[in-house]
Every structure is written in structure tokens, then in C-alpha cells.
Amino acid sequence: MRNTKSLPLVVIATPVYNGAPFLAEAMKCVQEQTYPNLVHCVLDNASTDETASIIASYMGKQVPIICARNAQTISIVENWNSALRLVPRDARYFRLLPADDLMVSTCIEKMVSVGESWPDVGIIGCQEWLGERLVGDGLPTEVEVFDGRAILRGALLNKIHGSPPHLHCLYRIPARGLPDPFYLQQFKGAPVMSSDMDAAMSALSRSKFGFVHEPLVFTRIHSNSVTEKIVSPARMKLLADLQLIDRWGPSAFDTEKDYRMCRKRHLRFYYRHLLLWQVTRQSTLVKQHREWLRLASALPSTVDYVMAVAEWPGKRTAQYAARIAFHLGFPPSASYAAR
DSSP states (O other), X not given: OOOOTTSOXXXXXXXXXXXXXXXXXXXXXXXXXXXSSEEEEEEEOSOSSSHHHHHHHTTTSSSOEEEEEOSSOOOHHHHHHHHHTTSOTTOOEEEEOOTXXXXXXXXXXXXXXXXXXXXXXXXXXXXXXXXXXXXXXXXXXXXXXXXXXXXXXXXXXXXXXXXXXXXXXXXXXXXXXXXXXXXOOEETTEEOSOHHXXXXXXHHTTSEEEEEEEEEEEEOOOTTSHIIIIITTTTHHHHHHHHHHHHHHHHHSSSHHXXXXXXXXXXXXXXXXXHHHHHTTOHHHHHHHHHHHHHTTOOOOHHHHHHHHHTXXXXXXXXXXXXXXXXXXXXXXXXXXXX
């Protein structure tokens, strides 16, 4: 790609808190990007480790850095939103790069190429390595652009795991600029459990989805990550998926009935976990999730528990059959192509 500023400006935003173990690698991979018109916005969330000195060591290099520091530590999602407020007004694309994740050197170049080829694409994803597991490889490889609502429905139905790839999407910035806040923090009185996926689904609801069928990013799995320290122990994904269904299901599905069926399917899955926690005396989990379900107007009755358990053997059989079909090379039945 030509080294010219005539290409659209792309911003990589990195909100970081005590990121010393991995931050230098993340900043290095930004400096190594082959796309020439790039800015790296880094927001230090009042770190107490060597984060500030690592950021300083990358100032003045090939990719310009816009750096700021919070006076005091704020929440993760607040810090994400604050990092996006550093984005220059003339930027045309942005993506979030957590301080512990990495991109291959051609990541931005290849994603922008899709965006520039398809003006009606509002969000661009790619395959990624999630630890040692490749995700985002379930879409038809001969298609580069997909219908956004179809991808949204597939994600809500849990049929296309890994797409969109949450944090690792490149967003086209609207002519009016980014909404502020970009990442939602509250929904129906409960904290939003997957603000990154919510933002991706918002883009899918109003635009087409571009995709690079290559693993361009690497998400680390480590003991100090938010996922390992907070999300997984509290089983937050169960609520996160319910929130996403309630927030985007009405616009993703063609009928209210389809949305309700998707919600009911997920709730039965959710209730089986809740019942298991009750049987195994995990009272803290039960108490927290019952409160979350109350806020979502989804507390289970005895009948709900019975129905959830009754459908479980059939669900397991269907899932097993779907896995076998996938490994034998049979494509998913849904069509996501935009054209």
C-alpha cells in the first residue's frame, strides 16, 4: 500500500490500566502496521505500574501517538468511552486494541481494504486466535460482505460463534461522528455485561458486515484478564446473551414470535445453569443471577425449571448432530450473504 496521507485516517484506541506485562508488545504491533495513515490513541487509566514509561518510550516513532491520563481510575467501559473521545475529528475508521492483545502487521491494511471497497459496510471483522483456539471461521469463505441483520440474528441464535469478534472489529465512523457514549453501560437497571458486543450489534443492525477470512488478531487468555478474573467466575455471559437478545432481538428478527422463541431458548439454557447452581449449593451465584433475572423480568417459575430440564436431552442430541455435520463439511443452513 502506498505511503500517502490521502488514504483515510484510521485510529487504534488503547485504554490501559496497569498494562506493563503486555503493553509494550501491543504498542509495538501498532508501530509495525503496514497501513500508513494511522494514529494510536492511548488512555492511561491512572496506572500505578510502568505503563506511563512504556507509553513514553513509543512517543515520536512512525505511528503518531495521542496520549492522555485519567486523574483517577474509572470503570473499564468508562475508560473505553473516554479513549474514544481522543479520536481526531477527521478519522474515518477506528478500532479498539486492548493493551494485552496483538494484531498482525497487515491487520489494518486488510480491514480498511474491505471498507473502502464496500461503502455500505459499517463494521469489519476478521478471524482471531482466542488463546490457542481459532474463532470466526464459520462463515462462507467465498463471501466478503454479509447482511448485517442476518449476522446479528445468527449471533443471537448462537449459530455463528466468533462473529462479530467483539473488540476486534474495525468501525466506520459516521459523518456526524461517533455517538457519545459509544459503549453502553446500563440496560434495564443492570450493568451491561458485553458492551463491546452490544456496540458491534448496534453497527450490524444498521449496516453491512465486512469480513477478512484470515486470523489477523490474537486475544490473550491469562489469569489477570477481565474475562478470567470477573466474567467467567460470575458466569456473566449468561446474562450478557440475554441482554443482547432483549436489546437487539426485536430489530434483528422479522417477527415478534421469532424474537420470543430466541429468548425462550436462551432462558431455558440459563435456567438449567441456575438449577445446577442451586443443587450444588453455589448460593452466591444463585443470588446474583436471580437479581439479574428479576431486572430482566425473567425470574423462573417451577414450570420453567421443568420445561428447561425436559428439553435438555433433545438439545444435547441436536448440538452433537450439528457438530458432526460441521466437521463433515456441511455448511450451516442460514444464509448471511449481503448480495
